[in-house]
Amino acid sequence: MNISRNDSVVQDAILVIHGGAGTILEENLTPEREALCHAGLRAALERGYELWKGGADALTIVEQTVRVLEDDPIFNAGRGAVLNDQGIAELDASIMRGIDRMAGAITGVTTIKNPISLARVVLEKTPFVFLSGLGAEELAATLDEIEQVGQEYFFTQERWNQLQAQRKTNSVSLSEDNKFGTVGAVARCKENHLAAATSTGGMTNKRHGRIGDSPVIGAGTWAEDATCAISATGHGEFFIRAAVAHEISARMRHARESLGVAANAVIHGELEAGTGGVIALAASGEAALPFNTAGMYRGVIAADGTIATAIYGRR
Numbered sequence: 001m002n003i004s005r006n007d008s009v010v011q012d013a014i015l016v017i018h019g020g021a022g023t024i025l026e027e028n029l030t031p032e033r034e035a036l037c038h039a040g041l042r043a044a045l046e047r048g049y050e051l052w053k054g055g056a057d058a059l060t061i062v063e064q065t066v067r068v069l070e071d072d073p074i075f076n077a078g079r080g081a082v083l084n085d086q087g088i089a090e091l092d093a094s095i096m097r098g099i100d101r102m103a104g105a106i107t108g109v110t111t112i113k114n115p116i117s118l119a120r121v122v123l124e125k126t127p128f129v130f131l132s133g134l135g136a137e138e139l140a141a142t143l144d145e146i147e148q149v150g151q152e153y154f155f156t157q158e159r160w161n162q163l164q165a166q167r168k169t170n171s172v173s174l175s176e177d178n179k180f181g182t183v184g185a186v187a188r189c190k191e192n193h194l195a196a197a198t199s200t201g202g203m204t205n206k207r208h209g210r211i212g213d214s215p216v217i218g219a220g221t222w223a224e225d226a227t228c229a230i231s232a233t234g235h236g237e238f239f240i241r242a243a244v245a246h247e248i249s250a251r252m253r254h255a256r257e258s259l260g261v262a263a264n265a266v267i268h269g270e271l272e273a274g275t276g277g278v279i280a281l282a283a284s285g286e287a288a289l290p291f292n293t294a295g296m297y298r299g300v301i302a303a304d305g306t307i308a309t310a311i312y313g314r315r
C-alpha cells in the first residue's frame with residue numbers, strides 16, 4: 001500500500017487515520033519525533049484492527065482508535081490538545097455512523113479526558129446531535145463511563161511554549177509552525193458499514209469559544225454507507241465554508257464520482273486557499289488521503305493486516 005503521495009488512493013482498506021495536517025517539513029522534525037509519530041499512528045491502527053477482527057461495529061472501531069490518539073500527547077486532541085487564548089484546552093469532537101447517519105458532537109469542553117466518547121454518548125443516549133460547553137460537561141458528570149479530569153491533565157510544556165510563541169505574534173495557528181494536529185479515523189466493519197470520528201483541541205491561541213470544523217457534522221466529519229466516511233484536518237473556517245466532508249459525499253452521490261476523484265477534487269480544488277486534508281473511505285474499501293499542506297500524519301490498515309504510515313507527501 002503506497003500512501004506516500006498527497007493524492008494517494010488505495011484499495012482494500014478497513015481503517016484510515018490522521019493525526020493532523022500542516023507545514024510538516026522533514027528538516028523540522030527530528031528522527032526521534034518522526035519515530036514517535038509513526039509509533040503513535042501504528043498503535044492506533046493496531047487497536048482498531050484488533051476490534052475489526054473481533055467483529056466490532058464501525059462506530060466502536062473509530063471511537064476506540066481515536067481514543068488511542070487522544071491519549072497520545074503528541075497529537076492535538078485529548079491529552080495533547082493545544083491551548084486557546086486563555087491558556088486552556090478547549091476540546092471539540094464528533095462521530096457519525098454510516099448505516100443510519102446518526103451523529104453526535106460536542107464542542108468547547110474543558111474537563112473531558114476522551115471527548116470522542118462523549119460525542120458517542122450524544123449519538124447513542126440523547127435525542128440531540130450537538131452539545132456545547134456546560135451542558136455537555138453536565139451530561140458527562142452523570143455517566144460513569146465518561147472520565148473527567150482537571151486542566152492540569154492537558155498541560156504539556158510544549159503546548160504552553162507554542163501558545164507563548166503565538167501570543168508574541170498575535171496569531172492563531174493549527175499549532176506552532178502548523179505541525180501537530182487534530183486526529184481522526186474512518187472505518188468499515190466486516191459487514192461494510194462505515195463510521196467516522198474526529199477529535200481536536202482546535203488551533204493554538206484561538207479565541208475562547210471559537211468552534212472549528214472538527215465537531216461540525218458535514219464539515220469535519222461525515223459517514224454515509226452509500227458514499228463514504230470522512231474525517232478532516234486543517235484550517236477549520238475554510239472547511240466549514242466549503243462543507244468539505246459532505247461535499248465529497250455529495251459529489252459521489254450526485255455526480256457519480258469515485259471516492260478518490262471526489263476527495264482529491266475537493267482538497268486540491270474546491271478548498272482553494274484553505275489548507276488541510278481529509279481521510280476518506282468507501283464501503284468498497286477504496287481509501288483516499290488527500291492534503292494540500294506539506295504533510296499530514298496518516299495511516300492505513302488493510303484487511304490482510306498490512307499497515308502503512310506516512311508524514312510528508314509528494315505530488
Ligand code: ASP
Nearest residue numbers: 181182202212233234236
Ligand atoms: N480543523 C481543526 C480546527 O480548525 C484544526 C486541525 O485540524 O488541526 O479546529
